[in-house]
Amino acid sequence: MARFRFHCLDVRPEPYAAVPTLVFRLAIAEETGATVEGMLLRCQIQIDPRFRRYTDTERLALRDLFDEPRRWHQTLRPFPFASVTCVVPRFSGCTEVEMPVTCTYDFEVAASRFCTVLEQGEIPFLLLFSGSAFLNGSQGITAELLSWESETQYRLPVQVWQAMLDAYFPDSGWIRLSRETIAALQRFKASRGLPTWESVMAALLAAAERGET
Template sequence: MTGLGFSCLGVRADPYAAGPTLVFRLRITAEQGVRVHALLLHCQLRIEPARRPYGPGEELRLGVLFGERARWSNSLNPIQLAQVSLTVPGFTGEAEVDLMVPCTYDMDIAATRYFQALEDGEAPVLLLFSGTAFTGPGGFQVAPVPWDQEASCRLPVGVWQDMIEQHFPGCGWVRLPRDTMDALLEFRSRHGLPSWEATVRALLAGTAAR
Protein backbone atom coordinates (compact mmCIF):
# COMPACT_ATOMS: atom_id res chain seq x y z
CA MET A 1 0.00 0.00 0.00
CA THR A 2 1.53 3.31 -1.13
CA GLY A 3 2.30 5.86 1.58
CA LEU A 4 0.44 9.03 0.69
CA GLY A 5 -0.22 12.21 2.60
CA PHE A 6 -2.80 14.93 1.99
CA SER A 7 -3.07 18.54 3.14
CA CYS A 8 -5.33 21.44 2.18
CA LEU A 9 -3.50 24.68 1.40
CA GLY A 10 -6.57 26.86 1.08
CA VAL A 11 -9.98 27.30 -0.50
CA ARG A 12 -11.47 29.87 -2.86
CA ALA A 13 -14.55 30.31 -5.00
CA ASP A 14 -14.29 29.75 -8.75
CA PRO A 15 -15.36 33.07 -10.33
CA TYR A 16 -15.87 31.49 -13.78
CA ALA A 17 -17.98 28.46 -12.85
CA ALA A 18 -21.52 28.18 -14.18
CA GLY A 19 -22.81 27.57 -10.64
CA PRO A 20 -21.48 28.00 -7.09
CA THR A 21 -18.18 26.10 -6.93
CA LEU A 22 -15.49 25.93 -4.26
CA VAL A 23 -11.89 25.15 -5.19
CA PHE A 24 -9.81 23.36 -2.55
CA ARG A 25 -6.06 23.49 -3.18
CA LEU A 26 -4.54 20.14 -2.21
CA ARG A 27 -0.98 19.05 -1.67
CA ILE A 28 -0.36 15.33 -2.11
CA THR A 29 2.90 13.74 -1.01
CA ALA A 30 4.25 10.28 -1.80
CA GLU A 31 6.98 8.25 -0.15
CA GLN A 32 10.50 9.17 -1.16
CA GLY A 33 11.51 7.53 -4.42
CA VAL A 34 8.00 6.33 -5.27
CA ARG A 35 6.75 7.24 -8.73
CA VAL A 36 2.99 7.86 -8.82
CA HIS A 37 1.67 7.35 -12.35
CA ALA A 38 -1.87 8.47 -11.49
CA LEU A 39 -4.35 8.74 -8.65
CA LEU A 40 -8.07 8.15 -8.89
CA LEU A 41 -9.33 9.95 -5.81
CA HIS A 42 -12.69 10.04 -4.11
CA CYS A 43 -13.19 12.75 -1.54
CA GLN A 44 -15.96 13.17 1.00
CA LEU A 45 -16.17 16.65 2.48
CA ARG A 46 -18.01 17.21 5.71
CA ILE A 47 -18.51 20.16 8.03
CA GLU A 48 -17.57 19.65 11.68
CA PRO A 49 -19.77 22.18 13.49
CA ALA A 50 -18.52 21.29 16.98
CA ARG A 51 -15.09 22.73 16.17
CA ARG A 52 -16.03 26.44 16.28
CA PRO A 53 -17.91 28.84 18.59
CA TYR A 54 -21.20 30.56 17.74
CA GLY A 55 -22.67 33.94 18.62
CA PRO A 56 -26.25 34.56 19.82
CA GLY A 57 -27.57 35.34 16.34
CA GLU A 58 -25.93 32.25 14.89
CA GLU A 59 -27.29 30.16 17.74
CA LEU A 60 -30.83 31.26 16.95
CA ARG A 61 -30.52 30.45 13.24
CA LEU A 62 -28.83 27.11 13.90
CA GLY A 63 -31.70 25.95 16.08
CA VAL A 64 -33.44 24.44 13.06
CA LEU A 65 -30.44 22.13 12.57
CA PHE A 66 -29.23 21.38 16.09
CA GLY A 67 -32.03 22.36 18.46
CA GLU A 68 -31.46 24.41 21.61
CA ARG A 69 -27.91 25.04 22.80
CA ALA A 70 -28.48 22.77 25.80
CA ARG A 71 -28.60 19.84 23.35
CA TRP A 72 -25.53 20.80 21.34
CA SER A 73 -23.18 18.46 23.20
CA ASN A 74 -25.05 15.63 21.43
CA SER A 75 -26.54 17.29 18.34
CA LEU A 76 -23.54 19.06 16.74
CA ASN A 77 -22.90 16.14 14.40
CA PRO A 78 -20.92 16.36 11.13
CA ILE A 79 -22.81 17.65 8.09
CA GLN A 80 -22.20 16.27 4.61
CA LEU A 81 -20.99 19.01 2.24
CA ALA A 82 -20.18 17.06 -0.92
CA GLN A 83 -18.69 13.94 -2.50
CA VAL A 84 -16.45 14.48 -5.51
CA SER A 85 -13.88 12.59 -7.58
CA LEU A 86 -10.56 13.74 -9.00
CA THR A 87 -7.96 12.25 -11.35
CA VAL A 88 -4.45 13.33 -10.38
CA PRO A 89 -1.74 13.08 -13.07
CA GLY A 90 1.60 11.44 -12.40
CA PHE A 91 4.19 12.92 -10.04
CA THR A 92 7.18 12.08 -7.89
CA GLY A 93 7.57 13.50 -4.40
CA GLU A 94 4.61 15.85 -4.19
CA ALA A 95 2.00 17.57 -6.32
CA GLU A 96 -0.52 20.37 -5.91
CA VAL A 97 -3.96 20.06 -7.51
CA ASP A 98 -7.33 21.79 -7.40
CA LEU A 99 -10.36 19.90 -6.12
CA MET A 100 -13.52 21.39 -7.63
CA VAL A 101 -16.57 21.13 -5.39
CA PRO A 102 -19.95 22.18 -6.84
CA CYS A 103 -22.28 23.64 -4.18
CA THR A 104 -25.98 24.37 -3.93
CA TYR A 105 -28.09 27.20 -2.54
CA ASP A 106 -31.00 24.87 -1.82
CA MET A 107 -32.13 25.83 1.68
CA ASP A 108 -33.47 22.31 2.24
CA ILE A 109 -29.85 21.09 2.27
CA ALA A 110 -28.30 21.04 5.75
CA ALA A 111 -24.91 22.38 4.59
CA THR A 112 -26.55 25.41 2.95
CA ARG A 113 -28.60 26.12 6.06
CA TYR A 114 -25.46 25.91 8.16
CA PHE A 115 -23.50 28.42 6.09
CA GLN A 116 -26.53 30.70 5.85
CA ALA A 117 -26.65 30.82 9.66
CA LEU A 118 -23.03 31.92 10.08
CA GLU A 119 -22.08 35.58 10.34
CA ASP A 120 -18.29 35.49 10.04
CA GLY A 121 -15.20 33.49 10.96
CA GLU A 122 -14.43 30.10 9.47
CA ALA A 123 -16.23 26.80 9.04
CA PRO A 124 -14.21 23.66 9.92
CA VAL A 125 -14.25 21.20 7.02
CA LEU A 126 -12.74 17.70 6.98
CA LEU A 127 -11.75 16.06 3.69
CA LEU A 128 -11.74 12.24 3.72
CA PHE A 129 -9.91 10.47 0.90
CA SER A 130 -10.13 7.06 -0.72
CA GLY A 131 -9.48 5.72 -4.21
CA THR A 132 -6.79 3.95 -6.21
CA ALA A 133 -3.09 4.68 -6.71
CA PHE A 134 -1.11 3.53 -9.77
CA THR A 135 2.58 3.43 -8.88
CA GLY A 136 5.84 1.65 -9.55
CA PRO A 137 9.01 1.97 -11.63
CA GLY A 138 8.78 0.65 -15.18
CA GLY A 139 5.27 -0.73 -14.72
CA PHE A 140 2.05 -0.41 -12.79
CA GLN A 141 1.31 -1.43 -9.27
CA VAL A 142 -2.28 -0.86 -8.20
CA ALA A 143 -3.05 -0.16 -4.56
CA PRO A 144 -5.94 1.42 -2.66
CA VAL A 145 -5.56 4.84 -1.10
CA PRO A 146 -5.70 4.15 2.65
CA TRP A 147 -9.06 4.95 4.21
CA ASP A 148 -7.43 6.87 7.07
CA GLN A 149 -6.16 9.63 4.76
CA GLU A 150 -7.73 12.99 5.56
CA ALA A 151 -7.05 16.73 5.62
CA SER A 152 -8.54 19.60 7.61
CA CYS A 153 -9.52 22.97 6.17
CA ARG A 154 -10.85 26.22 7.63
CA LEU A 155 -13.31 27.57 5.07
CA PRO A 156 -13.78 31.35 5.50
CA VAL A 157 -17.46 32.20 5.77
CA GLY A 158 -16.81 35.25 3.57
CA VAL A 159 -15.69 32.97 0.72
CA TRP A 160 -19.02 31.12 0.85
CA GLN A 161 -21.03 34.34 1.10
CA ASP A 162 -19.21 35.96 -1.84
CA MET A 163 -19.65 32.81 -3.93
CA ILE A 164 -23.41 32.71 -3.34
CA GLU A 165 -23.72 36.46 -3.92
CA GLN A 166 -21.95 36.07 -7.26
CA HIS A 167 -24.54 33.59 -8.54
CA PHE A 168 -27.63 34.74 -6.59
CA PRO A 169 -27.07 38.47 -6.00
CA GLY A 170 -29.35 39.74 -3.27
CA CYS A 171 -31.61 36.68 -3.55
CA GLY A 172 -32.67 33.62 -1.64
CA TRP A 173 -33.88 30.30 -3.00
CA VAL A 174 -36.91 28.22 -2.03
CA ARG A 175 -37.81 24.78 -3.40
CA LEU A 176 -41.53 24.06 -3.72
CA PRO A 177 -43.56 21.00 -4.75
CA ARG A 178 -44.65 20.97 -8.38
CA ASP A 179 -48.35 21.39 -7.59
CA THR A 180 -47.56 24.47 -5.48
CA MET A 181 -45.48 25.91 -8.33
CA ASP A 182 -48.35 25.27 -10.75
CA ALA A 183 -50.73 27.11 -8.40
CA LEU A 184 -48.31 30.04 -8.13
CA LEU A 185 -47.92 30.19 -11.90
CA GLU A 186 -51.69 30.18 -12.37
CA PHE A 187 -52.05 32.98 -9.78
CA ARG A 188 -49.28 35.00 -11.45
CA SER A 189 -50.80 34.61 -14.92
CA ARG A 190 -54.34 35.38 -13.75
CA HIS A 191 -53.23 38.64 -12.11
CA GLY A 192 -50.71 39.63 -14.79
CA LEU A 193 -47.85 39.88 -12.31
CA PRO A 194 -44.43 40.62 -13.85
CA SER A 195 -42.21 38.49 -11.57
CA TRP A 196 -42.15 35.82 -8.88
CA GLU A 197 -41.28 38.49 -6.34
CA ALA A 198 -44.40 40.44 -7.28
CA THR A 199 -46.42 37.22 -7.04
CA VAL A 200 -45.25 36.44 -3.51
CA ARG A 201 -45.71 40.06 -2.41
CA ALA A 202 -49.28 40.05 -3.74
CA LEU A 203 -50.04 36.87 -1.78
CA LEU A 204 -48.49 38.33 1.37
CA ALA A 205 -50.44 41.55 0.96
CA GLY A 206 -53.66 39.59 0.54
CA THR A 207 -52.94 37.55 3.66
CA ALA A 208 -52.16 40.69 5.66
CA ALA A 209 -55.37 42.34 4.49
CA ARG A 210 -57.43 39.37 5.65
Protein backbone atom coordinates in the same frame (compact mmCIF):
# COMPACT_ATOMS: atom_id res chain seq x y z
CA MET B 1 3.96 0.38 0.48
CA ALA B 2 3.45 4.04 -0.40
CA ARG B 3 2.61 6.59 2.29
CA PHE B 4 0.63 9.66 1.33
CA ARG B 5 0.05 12.85 3.23
CA PHE B 6 -2.67 15.33 2.23
CA HIS B 7 -3.04 19.01 3.00
CA CYS B 8 -5.57 21.57 1.79
CA LEU B 9 -3.70 24.76 0.92
CA ASP B 10 -6.63 27.02 0.14
CA VAL B 11 -10.14 27.19 -1.32
CA ARG B 12 -11.37 29.79 -3.80
CA PRO B 13 -14.59 30.41 -5.71
CA GLU B 14 -14.53 29.51 -9.40
CA PRO B 15 -15.96 32.59 -11.17
CA TYR B 16 -16.60 31.01 -14.58
CA ALA B 17 -18.38 27.73 -13.87
CA ALA B 18 -21.96 26.97 -14.91
CA VAL B 19 -22.99 26.40 -11.29
CA PRO B 20 -21.57 27.61 -7.94
CA THR B 21 -18.19 25.97 -7.52
CA LEU B 22 -15.41 25.99 -4.95
CA VAL B 23 -11.90 24.95 -6.00
CA PHE B 24 -9.91 23.12 -3.31
CA ARG B 25 -6.13 23.29 -3.86
CA LEU B 26 -4.56 20.16 -2.42
CA ALA B 27 -0.94 19.33 -1.66
CA ILE B 28 -0.16 15.60 -1.89
CA ALA B 29 3.13 14.16 -0.66
CA GLU B 30 4.42 10.59 -1.11
CA GLU B 31 6.90 9.89 1.69
CA THR B 32 8.71 6.71 0.59
CA GLY B 33 10.24 8.08 -2.63
CA ALA B 34 8.07 6.00 -4.96
CA THR B 35 7.11 7.40 -8.36
CA VAL B 36 3.35 7.82 -8.64
CA GLU B 37 2.23 7.30 -12.22
CA GLY B 38 -1.23 8.58 -11.38
CA MET B 39 -3.95 8.52 -8.79
CA LEU B 40 -7.70 8.17 -8.89
CA LEU B 41 -8.61 10.23 -5.86
CA ARG B 42 -12.00 10.24 -4.17
CA CYS B 43 -12.79 12.80 -1.50
CA GLN B 44 -15.74 12.95 0.86
CA ILE B 45 -16.04 16.45 2.30
CA GLN B 46 -17.88 16.82 5.60
CA ILE B 47 -18.79 19.79 7.74
CA ASP B 48 -18.00 19.38 11.42
CA PRO B 49 -20.15 22.01 13.17
CA ARG B 50 -18.59 21.35 16.57
CA PHE B 51 -15.45 23.29 15.75
CA ARG B 52 -16.76 26.84 15.69
CA ARG B 53 -18.67 29.33 17.82
CA TYR B 54 -22.10 30.70 16.92
CA THR B 55 -23.79 34.06 17.34
CA ASP B 56 -27.29 34.27 18.81
CA THR B 57 -28.70 34.92 15.33
CA GLU B 58 -26.92 31.86 13.93
CA ARG B 59 -28.18 29.70 16.80
CA LEU B 60 -31.75 30.73 16.06
CA ALA B 61 -31.38 30.08 12.33
CA LEU B 62 -29.86 26.63 12.93
CA ARG B 63 -32.56 25.30 15.25
CA ASP B 64 -34.24 23.38 12.41
CA LEU B 65 -30.95 21.55 11.79
CA PHE B 66 -29.71 20.91 15.32
CA ASP B 67 -32.73 21.51 17.58
CA GLU B 68 -32.51 23.76 20.63
CA PRO B 69 -28.98 24.96 21.51
CA ARG B 70 -29.22 23.26 24.91
CA ARG B 71 -29.14 19.93 23.02
CA TRP B 72 -26.25 20.81 20.74
CA HIS B 73 -23.80 18.74 22.75
CA GLN B 74 -25.80 15.76 21.41
CA THR B 75 -26.96 16.95 17.98
CA LEU B 76 -23.83 18.62 16.58
CA ARG B 77 -22.27 15.91 14.44
CA PRO B 78 -20.32 15.90 11.14
CA PHE B 79 -22.57 15.78 8.06
CA PRO B 80 -21.89 15.51 4.31
CA PHE B 81 -21.04 18.51 2.18
CA ALA B 82 -19.95 16.87 -1.10
CA SER B 83 -18.32 13.80 -2.64
CA VAL B 84 -16.00 14.29 -5.61
CA THR B 85 -13.46 12.40 -7.70
CA CYS B 86 -10.39 13.78 -9.42
CA VAL B 87 -7.41 12.41 -11.33
CA VAL B 88 -3.92 13.24 -10.06
CA PRO B 89 -1.21 13.15 -12.77
CA ARG B 90 2.26 11.61 -12.48
CA PHE B 91 4.48 12.94 -9.70
CA SER B 92 7.33 12.04 -7.41
CA GLY B 93 7.75 13.50 -3.95
CA CYS B 94 4.94 16.01 -3.81
CA THR B 95 2.50 17.74 -6.09
CA GLU B 96 -0.43 20.13 -6.05
CA VAL B 97 -3.81 19.53 -7.65
CA GLU B 98 -7.00 21.56 -7.92
CA MET B 99 -10.24 19.79 -7.03
CA PRO B 100 -13.44 21.57 -8.20
CA VAL B 101 -16.46 21.00 -5.96
CA THR B 102 -19.89 22.03 -7.17
CA CYS B 103 -22.17 23.53 -4.52
CA THR B 104 -25.91 23.89 -4.18
CA TYR B 105 -27.96 26.84 -2.98
CA ASP B 106 -30.98 24.65 -2.26
CA PHE B 107 -32.14 25.47 1.29
CA GLU B 108 -33.50 21.93 1.65
CA VAL B 109 -29.91 20.63 1.65
CA ALA B 110 -28.45 20.73 5.15
CA ALA B 111 -24.94 21.76 4.07
CA SER B 112 -26.19 24.69 2.00
CA ARG B 113 -28.53 25.88 4.73
CA PHE B 114 -25.75 25.67 7.33
CA CYS B 115 -23.20 27.61 5.29
CA THR B 116 -25.65 30.26 4.15
CA VAL B 117 -26.94 31.28 7.60
CA LEU B 118 -23.44 31.83 9.03
CA GLU B 119 -22.59 35.49 9.51
CA GLN B 120 -18.89 35.35 10.31
CA GLY B 121 -16.00 33.08 11.26
CA GLU B 122 -15.14 29.88 9.43
CA ILE B 123 -16.77 26.73 8.05
CA PRO B 124 -14.91 23.69 9.47
CA PHE B 125 -14.39 21.16 6.67
CA LEU B 126 -13.12 17.60 7.10
CA LEU B 127 -11.72 16.01 3.92
CA LEU B 128 -11.66 12.20 3.86
CA PHE B 129 -9.67 10.62 1.02
CA SER B 130 -9.87 7.22 -0.63
CA GLY B 131 -9.06 5.79 -4.04
CA SER B 132 -6.16 4.11 -5.82
CA ALA B 133 -2.56 5.09 -6.50
CA PHE B 134 -0.61 3.59 -9.43
CA LEU B 135 3.07 3.18 -8.54
CA ASN B 136 6.10 2.49 -10.73
CA GLY B 137 8.42 0.09 -8.91
CA SER B 138 10.69 -2.88 -9.42
CA GLN B 139 7.71 -5.05 -10.38
CA GLY B 140 6.36 -2.56 -12.88
CA ILE B 141 3.13 -0.63 -12.43
CA THR B 142 1.18 -1.68 -9.35
CA ALA B 143 -1.99 -0.32 -7.79
CA GLU B 144 -2.46 0.41 -4.11
CA LEU B 145 -5.51 1.54 -2.18
CA LEU B 146 -5.15 4.69 -0.13
CA SER B 147 -5.14 4.23 3.62
CA TRP B 148 -8.48 4.84 5.32
CA GLU B 149 -6.61 7.25 7.61
CA SER B 150 -5.97 9.67 4.72
CA GLU B 151 -7.64 12.93 5.74
CA THR B 152 -7.08 16.61 6.41
CA GLN B 153 -8.99 19.61 7.71
CA TYR B 154 -9.62 23.06 6.34
CA ARG B 155 -11.38 26.07 7.86
CA LEU B 156 -13.06 28.01 5.07
CA PRO B 157 -13.71 31.69 5.83
CA VAL B 158 -17.45 32.38 5.63
CA GLN B 159 -16.64 35.34 3.39
CA VAL B 160 -15.39 32.94 0.69
CA TRP B 161 -18.73 31.10 0.67
CA GLN B 162 -20.60 34.40 0.56
CA ALA B 163 -18.42 35.66 -2.30
CA MET B 164 -19.19 32.52 -4.31
CA LEU B 165 -22.95 32.94 -3.82
CA ASP B 166 -22.78 36.64 -4.65
CA ALA B 167 -21.01 35.81 -7.92
CA TYR B 168 -23.79 33.46 -9.06
CA PHE B 169 -26.90 34.74 -7.21
CA PRO B 170 -26.36 38.42 -6.33
CA ASP B 171 -28.59 39.39 -3.39
CA SER B 172 -30.95 36.46 -4.04
CA GLY B 173 -31.67 32.86 -3.12
CA TRP B 174 -33.77 29.90 -4.21
CA ILE B 175 -36.53 28.01 -2.42
CA ARG B 176 -38.05 24.91 -4.01
CA LEU B 177 -41.84 24.70 -3.70
CA SER B 178 -44.46 22.22 -4.85
CA ARG B 179 -46.56 23.11 -7.91
CA GLU B 180 -49.65 23.28 -5.71
CA THR B 181 -48.00 25.86 -3.45
CA ILE B 182 -46.78 27.87 -6.45
CA ALA B 183 -50.32 27.88 -7.88
CA ALA B 184 -51.72 29.11 -4.56
CA LEU B 185 -49.09 31.86 -4.43
CA GLN B 186 -49.91 32.83 -8.00
CA ARG B 187 -53.60 33.20 -7.09
CA PHE B 188 -52.67 35.31 -4.05
CA LYS B 189 -50.40 37.45 -6.20
CA ALA B 190 -53.12 38.03 -8.80
CA SER B 191 -55.86 38.73 -6.26
CA ARG B 192 -53.79 41.40 -4.52
CA GLY B 193 -52.38 42.87 -7.72
CA LEU B 194 -48.83 42.39 -6.46
CA PRO B 195 -46.14 43.05 -9.09
CA THR B 196 -43.34 40.70 -7.95
CA TRP B 197 -42.77 37.51 -5.98
CA GLU B 198 -40.75 39.58 -3.53
CA SER B 199 -43.86 41.64 -2.79
CA VAL B 200 -45.90 38.45 -2.37
CA MET B 201 -43.55 37.19 0.33
CA ALA B 202 -43.43 40.58 2.01
CA ALA B 203 -47.25 40.69 2.12
CA LEU B 204 -47.49 37.18 3.56
CA LEU B 205 -44.88 37.94 6.24
CA ALA B 206 -46.63 41.16 7.18
CA ALA B 207 -49.94 39.31 7.48
CA ALA B 208 -48.32 36.64 9.66
CA GLU B 209 -46.88 39.29 11.97
CA ARG B 210 -50.35 40.84 12.32
CA GLY B 211 -51.76 37.43 13.17
CA GLU B 212 -53.92 37.22 10.03
CA THR B 213 -54.67 33.88 8.35
